[in-house]
Amino acid sequence: MNTETFRIFCDVVYYQSFSRGAKANNISQSAATQSIHRLEKQLGAQLIDRSKRPFNLTPEGKICYEGFREILETYDSIVSRVQSSSLQDGGVIRVAAIYSVGLHDMSKSMRDFMKTHPHSKIRLEFLHPEKVYQAVNASEADLGIVSYPSASPEINVIPLRSEEMVVVVPPDHPLARERSLKIDKLQGLDFVAYDRDLPIRREIDRTLRQNGVRVNVVTEFDNIETIKQAIEVGIGVSVLPLPTVMNEAERGLLVAIPLVSPRLTRPIGVIYKRRKVFSSSATQFVEALGGHVR
Secondary structure, rough: OOHHHHHHHHHHHHHHHHHHHHHHHHOOOEEEEEEEEHHHHOOOOOEEEEEOOOEEOHHHHHHHHHHHHHHHHHHHHHHHHHHHHHOOOOOOEEEEEEEHHHHHHHHHHHHHHHHHOOOEEEEEEEOHHHHHHHHHOOOOEEEEEEOOOOOOOEEEEEEEEEEEEEEOOOOOOOOOOOOOOOOOOOOEEEEEEOOOOHHHHHHHHHHHHOOOOEEEEEEOOOOOOHHHHHHHOOOEEEEEEEHHHHHHHHHHOOOEEEEEOOOEEEEEEEEEEOOOOOOOHHHHHHHHOOOOOO
């Protein structure tokens, strides 16, 4: 038995799929299946009940999953600390972020950090929110940056900031000259919404419902850039975080109107795996973003 076998087993269980677990480890599905068969033979116990779809863990499999994950977390932390030490407190910090955080939003923090930590490298990848959680859970990312961060038995949260939400309209819209708006002004308007599975969509829907406001959702998208483009061409209006539209507002492409009743904010936070041991450079990167590792 070795850490590679443990990782294959844990990934297969996490993804509830032999093919996806194999892909996460850059091996074939057949190799993943054989690896788990060998593990079961060595332990003398069936770990996965394959008679059902999706498969279930046996009681012995649950024990192994919990224990192997702890071993892998400890091993990955040791490797990270050794690599950081050998690179003069550097190493690679793997960051997964939602699209709407954007390079423009993180650039100053990253630039300042790189000046003081020239031996560190930041590997930044933009993903769908669900994929950010998956990357952190699977130890494919050291840190995740998401909106409406949610803690769990596997995930810790470091709050970063709250972003003001504003009504966004094209320059020729009847509301474009308003200095501020109450949410009832959205009644009956064509609305460009986020996809239903996103936390920000659920929060906006909840606020509209609580205030008795009904909008006409004409289209839905999973990222802010596409929503902004739809607003620019006059498809409808939306409610977006102010930092994400400041560039377009300054260029006169969109108009951002403060929402004063009720006031909405979008929380941004860092997520990471519980029991993870940060290198000093990773800790200082979080601090550069505005958070503090507990």
